[in-house]
Amino acid sequence: MRYISEFRDRKLADTLAARIAREAQPGRDYHFMEFCGGHTHAIFRYGVQDMMPANVHFVHGPGCPVCVLPVRRLDDALELAERHGAILCTYGDMMRVPGTGRRSLIRAKADGADIRMVYSTLDALKIARNNPGKQVVFFAIGFETTTPPTAVAIEIAKSEGLENFTVFCNHVLTPTAIGYILSSADFAPGGPARIDGFLGPSHVSAVIGSRPYEAAAERYRKPVVIAGFEPLDVMQSVLMLITQVNEGRAEVENQYTRVVTRDGNQKAQALVAKAFQLRKSFEWRGLGSVTESALRIRPEYEKFDAETRFELADKQSREVKSCECPSVLRGVKKPTECKLFGTVCTPDNPMGACMVSSEGACAAYWSYGRLRDPGKTDAA
Amino acid sequence: MCLAIPAIVQSIEPGDMAIVAIENVRKRISTALLDSVSEGDYVLVHVGYALHLLSEEEAQQTLSLMADAGILEDELDEIRGEASCDT
Numbered sequence: 513m514r515y516i517s518e519f520r521d522r523k524l525a526d527t528l529a530a531r532i533a534r535e536a537q538p539g540r541d542y543h544f545m546e547f548c549g550g551h552t553h554a555i556f557r558y559g560v561q562d563m564m565p566a567n568v569h570f571v572h573g574p575g576c577p578v579c580v581l582p583v584r585r586l587d588d589a590l591e592l593a594e595r596h597g598a599i600l601c602t603y604g605d606m607m608r609v610p611g612t613g614r615r616s617l618i619r620a621k622a623d624g625a626d627i628r629m630v631y632s633t634l635d636a637l638k639i640a641r642n643n644p645g646k647q648v649v650f651f652a653i654g655f656e657t658t659t660p661p662t663a664v665a666i667e668i669a670k671s672e673g674l675e676n677f678t679v680f681c682n683h684v685l686t687p688t689a690i691g692y693i694l695s696s697a698d699f700a701p702g703g704p705a706r707i708d709g710f711l712g713p714s715h716v717s718a719v720i721g722s723r724p725y726e727a728a729a730e731r732y733r734k735p736v737v738i739a740g741f742e743p744l745d746v747m748q749s750v751l752m753l754i755t756q757v758n759e760g761r762a763e764v765e766n767q768y769t770r771v772v773t774r775d776g777n778q779k780a781q782a783l784v785a786k787a788f789q790l791r792k793s794f795e796w797r798g799l800g801s802v803t804e805s806a807l808r809i810r811p812e813y814e815k816f817d818a819e820t821r822f823e824l825a826d827k828q829s830r831e832v833k834s835c836e837c838p839s840v841l842r843g844v845k846k847p848t849e850c851k852l853f854g855t856v857c858t859p860d861n862p863m864g865a866c867m868v869s870s871e872g873a874c875a876a877y878w879s880y881g882r883l884r885d886p887g888k889t890d891a892a
Numbered sequence: 893m894c895l896a897i898p899a900i901v902q903s904i905e906p907g908d909m910a911i912v913a914i915e916n917v918r919k920r921i922s923t924a925l926l927d928s929v930s931e932g933d934y935v936l937v938h939v940g941y942a943l944h945l946l947s948e949e950e951a952q953q954t955l956s957l958m959a960d961a962g963i964l965e966d967e968l969d970e971i972r973g974e975a976s977c978d979t
């Protein structure tokens with residue numbers, strides 16, 4: 513086999529594969545969406561798809577924070593650095609994502625904008641302290657794991673009376689997105705992806721707990737199993753999902769009990785609730801405008817809100833033409849169905865966000881998908 | 893950015909901070925998201941914050957999985973890389 517990595521416990525993997533093959537009923541198909549880019553990564557790296565029977569399919573979800581950020585927000589961030597002259601701090605993944613006209617943060621930096629890659633919000637605070645004469649904006653992206661660190665940074669900025677630090681907030685909510693994907697009636701042309709269940713994210717769930725998924729599971733009658741990052745975790749979670757589907761159950765189950773509880777990290781949740789409130793709606797790349805799916809900074813903290821401090825111009829933002837990221841993120845197209853994939857668009861020269869981040873589906877297909885035998889059907 | 897990495901707490905510092913060790917890399921991180929942390933605890937570190945406590949076994953397993961998968965070094969590089977924030 514030509515996988516990048518072998519399972520640490522091959523025997524256990526084989527046993528799980530055999531149980532999955534037994535449990536999956538012939539004559540029906542199982543489509544499971546792994547929400548999180550980390551799972552996409554594990555599935556490819558370890559060739560998990562190839563250990564599944566032919567009727568068990570993975571649908572790659574929108575759980576890559578860089579991938580779901582709409583071009584408009586990236587263009588806004590560029591404006592903060594270029595027109596407003598702020599020092600823009602951001603996580604590394606964001607640097608190479610193409611905005612309108614294929615302009616990225618890294619290009620803007622090369623052209624002289626002060627854009628800095630940071631590892632942590634703590635680094636952004638440090639930059640603000642060291643540059644009192646400049647405005648420093650933290651370009652905040654991510655799901656529920658990166659939101660608490662942003663909340664803490666705002667709180668620290670407040671307690672220190674930092675006058676030159678603001679956050680451009682783009683934090684989004686996982687359970688809302690899952691519910692939205694399931695309420696697929698709203699979907700744009702191309703139709704909804706067929707989904708029989710979800711692999712819930714690991715670390716997001718460590719923060720928010722398993723409870724927030726319960727409403728969507730019940731309402732749309734789809735099982736959710738919160739899965740660890742180990743390939744064996746993923747396989748065991750698939751087995752749990754198949755069992756639920758077979759038994760007609762639609763519950764939230766937790767495979768990753770080593771780390772995830774029903775209530776999650778309540779201290780982190782309280783910090784987030786203190787600094788942020790729900791946005792009425794927020795645009796996601798691929799999903800469009802989704803009600804109450806993102807956070808904004810509370811009015812009490814508006815001094816630290818870049819959207820309040822700086823006036824952002826109206827703009828005509830556009831994706832790179834023919835990039836299929838939006839369909840890939842909805843799970844209705846595979847990266848290989850994009851005509852730019854692997855030819856014009858590669859990780860060295862990405863046309864869309866899904867190729868930039870290693871969590872993105874296009875990058876995963878590029879790194880690992882090509883290694884799979886083209887003619888091979890999925891054999892257990 | 894999505895990845896989180898296990899680390900052992902070496903010392904507690906004022907202001908909800910701690911020094912942790914990940915393999916041979918030492919890093920100052922925030923513990924503001926945890927109720928209580930002590931020396932010797934294993935924590936999962938994500939973008940400079942301890943996200944939750946881990947058992948030693950889970951920490952070791954995760955580290956060796958990351959090493960197997962070849963992503964440990966990338967993560968450590970990211971953690972080491974403070975180049976851009978000292979000005």
Ligand code: SF4
Binds near residue numbers: 835836847854858864
């Ligand atoms: S291969 Fe590139 S251009 Fe095509 S959908 Fe993926 S990121 Fe977009």
